[in-house]
Amino acid sequence: MHSVIESFAFLAYLDSLLVEVQARDVTPGRAVPDTLNLLHAQAMREHARGSALLYREDVNWQPTPDWRLDRQVIRLALALRERVGVEPGQRIALVSELRPEWLIADLAALGLGTVSAAIDPRLQGDALTSALEDAEPRVIFVSAAAQQSLERLDGRLPPSGRLITLGHAPSSGGSISLSELLEVGGTLDTPERAQAYRADARGVGPDRPAVRHYRKAAEADGEGAWDVVEWSQGEVIEQLRSGWLREQARSGDVAYVSDPTASPAARLALYAFLGDGYTSTALAPAGRELSDLAELRPTKIVAPAAVLAEVVRAGLAGVEEQSGSNGGWVRYASRLAPLARARRDRRAIREILGGRARRIGSIDPLDSALAERLGGIAVVGTAPI
């Protein structure tokens, strides 16, 4: 019995050493600029990570390195300005789940000085129509899934919104695909235009409205209701300063972001991870959490509370199963030593989260039991944390 406790203690000690070693590899401190655009520009100059984004296509995670992300943002912005006629102060709408193209469109819009309005892709019918009417977007970016929702609106789209599909499908019925716009933007992407765009983006002030969110309201507020929140460039930065950006990134950091609603919390986390210049962010589809976490071994996790709860349940179930099959001594030790049992559970949860998690953020409120469970593993909070 004594040796079991000793071995746990020893493992815990090794664990703490590991954390200490990781902590030494912290990126150099730097000032957080006043606007989101400057934060992005600063991150693009770090050249410190292999990939800014990871996105699952088929079975593989496809990387989007900084150079590709930056060029695509510039190219889309140039195409939007010179071919679609988007001007500063206008709004663009994003009706899509989180994916690299979502972020490219978002950053391009911010660089152009427009307001980027993310609309919860779960909104349907009248709710979606009224959100779009309220947003009055100059263009609407839609994913393939969200496009079906728009088609079901049966001509009730606001007349001003030019539809841009986030995929490779060629133009049809008044819509244009993002890849076509990027192609046009590629030719517009000369050093003179690129530098002018960057200068304009840097010139967008902290007071300029930047991001807006239309989120499906709680059921209690009635079916089809939504609420809206809008932040300026500076307000976003303030939230990042008090949240994810508080902690300096470490070389090799990987963030796991899963949020089918494209919520403000996930969006802020994305800005922070992208903006620190070091973190590679995986935009994870729903439904494969366990295998994705094991594969990615993220250091930061942002997910709905329900997903986190499910992961914890799976981790603990695994422990029970193992205890059952691997002999009685672990069960015996656990009964005798609650401390050891708690440590074993923490280890199991930690393992199922990939083994490296340092911070965990829930995009909606966590119940206290779950928060306590996760708290033994990483810094936990409701994002932004």
Add this chain to the structure above:
Amino acid sequence: MNDLLAATIKELANAGWQMFQAANTRIPEHESIQPEWAPAPLLKTRQRSKPPLGWPRQTDSLCPRCVVEARNAIIRGERDLAELVNGHVGEIKATILEENGRILMRKTCPEHGRFEDTLSIDPEMHRIVEGRYYGRDFPTKGDELIHRHGSSTIRYGRGAVLTIDLTNRCNMMCNPCFMDANQVGYVHELTLDEVKQILDDSISFKPRRQMSVQYSGGEPTMSPHFLEACRYAKDIGYYGVQAASNGLRFALEPEFAFQAKEAGLDLVYFQFDGVSNAANSHRHISNLFDAKMMAIENLSAAGIDITPVTTVVNTVNDSQVGPIFQFMVDNCDRMSSVSFQPVSFTGRDEGISDEDRRRQRYTISHLAHELQRYSDGRIDPYRDWYPLGAIGGFTWLADHLRGTEVKFGGLSCSCHPNCGSSLFLMANTRTKAWAPVTQFFDMDRFVKDVSIICDTARGHPATLTQVALALLRNFDQRKAPPGLAVTDLLRVFNKKTNGALMAGRKPVSEWKLLWVGGMWFQDLWTYDFRRTEMCVIPYATQEGEISFCAYNTGVGWRQIVENMHMVATTKDWFQERGRHKIYAGNRPMDLPSRSLPVIAGHAGEAKAGEACGSGCGCH
């Protein structure tokens, strides 16, 4: 190291080599290995073929008038492209001979009369360089769909640099210009899928050797696919990705240099005509040198190597050869080579008058003598210049050492010895001290030693032992620049063989191998089909891989391919895709506002307009 000790080591190594070979050469040679990338077992020296060399000799060439007429007729649709592939359009016999202290090419067309041009002003140097040619690489195998260009078809080796024109658009208006960029009235630009297909095809046949993929144009950085193309080349296994660029994009947008490096760009083959704005004035941008310096700074900061490339035109910018050489040495911490390209009268220059052509003709021998003069004799035309394929000896060695499991063979440059010559320097990146390698290293004997090592094909330990002995016995410490030890030389050779001598490790040294190259592309007056068929710098196009000279001059495959695959007229392109800025008109270009760092004293002087620019060595 003490001279006496060094001399003792050299003699001991020599004795060791002799003793080793006394046994080695009496034992039957081992069979050469056949790596996966090779079409047959690695070639022994005696199995390597050579083109006809020496003079007088007869070869196949082109009539400068017939060819232009035929090409234009094909482009107009009056003649069939198949004539180029199946026939011998414009071909005539030519004689290479020595006359009045020169090597000449002379040919007579029954319709257009006699043509004559100079190949060398120093027959002795020409003879020595041809004598140092080591032989061709494997004949190509499985390349029927890639090499299918009639008399211009490439038949040997894999090549050293695969050039891919991403676009014919350019942001400058130079003269000379191989492709007549911005003037041809149409846009020829590859899609990313086409680039990928071309690269996939390039590794589809044997020998599959490492090459440098060089994106060119026009100005390749104007292609929207430039960065992705760099990445794809790396993804499929090429370890060297280059861009032949005027550098303006890197000057105007520093971030682009870093992004290009991350995407996979290793080296910029950098248009560079002289070390002052005045020396670049023929490019029609009045502050072009300032822009070049800014590009060099940005590229260097991003970790991209730079090779200045100068087209040398006699009586126009030949006086810049010396200063450019010095500029490269002064900046050897950020450059590894300089490439001088004696003018090839092609593109806009094809209509040059005979008088101008004779006056402006510049050959490798001109270059060798100019550098000898500039360096006060430290560079010797007869001792130091080798055919471009000299590095091939190291490739053979590396191929033997790497064994059978590697995916690619080493980079092999086995082009015709008349295609160009080069010399190697060892330079200290800190002190800038330099000396030609052949001043203190017996390269001729070393290559013979390597031949023995490769031909006998002993095991790995015996091979490495012989390499060590060969290095030591051919290195003369007494003639080496101060501070250079044989270990530095070993590190450099090891790096050149991609770590093959040190089990993949590549320790650094403050000494660096610098390459000074003279690459002489053919034009219609100097055209020799024996050179074309051994081309090591093919153009990869939608119509297969075509010899550099057959593409840019010769029958002019460039115009034909571009016409076949043009994507829009320039007018339509501008209307649909937007105009790009073209820097011309002898005006200055707007540069990012920051002070230019002084990289080299000479460059600084030149900027201030104080250098005489005559190449007199006043630096």
